[in-house]
Amino acid sequence: MTEALQGGAVVAAAAIALFFWRFHRQTGDRFFALFATAFAIFAVNRGVLLALDDDSEARTLVYLVRAAAFGLIIVAIVDKNRAPRSARDG
Amino acid sequence: MATAVYVLCAVASTACAVLLLRAHRRAPASLLLWSFGCFALLALNNVLLVVDLEVVPDTDLSALRAGSALAGLLLLLGGLIVDATGGQRRR
Amino acid sequence: MPNDPLSPDVRRFVADVIRSVNELELLLLLREHQDRAWTPQEASARLYQSEGWVAGHLEALVVLGLAAREGAHDAPAYRYAPGDERTRRTIDALAEAFARRRTRVIALIYRPEPSSAERFADAFRLRRDDEDDA
Numbered sequence: 001m002t003e004a005l006q007g008g009a010v011v012a013a014a015a016i017a018l019f020f021w022r023f024h025r026q027t028g029d030r031f032f033a034l035f036a037t038a039f040a041i042f043a044v045n046r047g048v049l050l051a052l053d054d055d056s057e058a059r060t061l062v063y064l065v066r067a068a069a070f071g072l073i074i075v076a077i078v079d080k081n082r083a084p085r086s087a088r089d090g
Numbered sequence: 091m092a093t094a095v096y097v098l099c100a101v102a103s104t105a106c107a108v109l110l111l112r113a114h115r116r117a118p119a120s121l122l123l124w125s126f127g128c129f130a131l132l133a134l135n136n137v138l139l140v141v142d143l144e145v146v147p148d149t150d151l152s153a154l155r156a157g158s159a160l161a162g163l164l165l166l167l168g169g170l171i172v173d174a175t176g177g178q179r180r181r
Numbered sequence: 182m183p184n185d186p187l188s189p190d191v192r193r194f195v196a197d198v199i200r201s202v203n204e205l206e207l208l209l210l211l212r213e214h215q216d217r218a219w220t221p222q223e224a225s226a227r228l229y230q231s232e233g234w235v236a237g238h239l240e241a242l243v244v245l246g247l248a249a250r251e252g253a254h255d256a257p258a259y260r261y262a263p264g265d266e267r268t269r270r271t272i273d274a275l276a277e278a279f280a281r282r283r284t285r286v287i288a289l290i291y292r293p294e295p296s297s298a299e300r301f302a303d304a305f306r307l308r309r310d311d312e313d314d315a
Contacts, residue, residue: 005156012163019170023298031302046159063092070099073106080305106305113304116189117196121297122304173297 006050013043034076041069093144100136103129124169131162187278187289190271195289198245202287203230207238209276211248211261218251218258247272 017039024032045065052062107129114122135158142151187195199205206228211219219227221236228235239259242248249262263269279286295303 002153002156005153005160009156009160009163012160012167016163016167016170019167019174023301026296027298027302029298029302031305032298042163060092063095066099067095070102074102077105077109077305077307080302081307109307110301110304113300117193117300119297119300121301125301125304 003050006046010043010047010050013039013046017043031076031080034072034079038069038072038076041065041072045069093140096136096139096143100133100140103133103136107133121169121173124165124172128162128166128169131158131165135159135162187282187285188271188274190267191275191278192289194268194271194275195286196294198247199290202290203228203234204238205275205279205286205290207235208242208247208272209279211242211259212272212276215261218260220252220256220258224259 017036020032020036020039024030024036045062048065049062107126110122110126110129113119114126135155138151138155138158142149142155195205199208207224207230210224210227219239221232221239224230224239225232225235239248239257240250242259243250246264247262247268248259250257251260252258263272275286
């Protein structure tokens with residue numbers, strides 16, 4: 001049961017990463033590249049968790065990878081607030 | 091150490107959720123609302139992780155955790171799909 | 182307040198309802214003379230718009246719940262009638278902004294609609310700086 005849920009999460013996170021990547025292509029805003037990467041990492045991270053088979057979210061590698069993903073989101077937000085406003089909103 | 095990371099993740103997700111909700115209040119848009127739901131659930135997921143590891147190590151919360159993560163991701167994915175398939179209809 | 186930015190209600194109202202300065206002027210004409218109803222002919226003479234355009238947009242105001250239709254079916258006249266107090270106050274604020282900060286309101290009306298991607302990214306701006314130029 002839990003495995004099915006996790007498998008679904010892998011696919012969902014990967015799909016979200018693709019959507020954000022598309023936003024990145026549309027807007028040229030690197031904010032979306034960072035978000036896309038973060039969700040891609042979520043997908044890989046959860047995939048690895050699944051492959052490891054046992055419930056090992058405390059494992060060093062796994063949590064470091066997860067930290068990296070959230071770190072990217074934080075970087076994206078910080079970056080968004082430092083970058084000059086885009087041409088559109090002048 | 092792991093706990094610190096998960097707390098940080100929970101904080102980051104909560105921050106995202108709050109910002110998205112704030113933006114939705116200011117100018118409602120379905121994508122903002124869906125994304126808010128996503129990050130709120132991801133925050134819950136990280137809180138559950140901490141609880142599972144630190145507070146009740148003997149109880150297995152893995153189904154709940156996996157469920158909250160999947161629900162959150164599906165909300166965002168749903169929002170993105172709705173948006174891409176013509177959710178853009180203000181005015 | 183000289184530096185009062187356009188309120189979120191006003192911004193939202195403009196984004197949802199007002200698509201051109203002409204439409205705004207029609208709405209404000211009704212608002213300014215709340216004691217009477219306007220026929221399309223009268224309003225069109227006043228605004229220098231074609232009667233057909235005015236008639237269509239007066240009907241639109243009725244649909245939006247901002248005006249009420251009066252008079253005979255073949256000779257309708259329209260009176261300012263926003264449904265609720267909040268909308269009324271929003272339009273009052275918009276009218277005042279249009280009188281005092283005209284270019285700013287015009288810029289708001291013609292601002293391109295941000296894509297949902299842009300709105301998503303903008304959600305992560307912490308500083309609530311005033312969204313638009315002007």
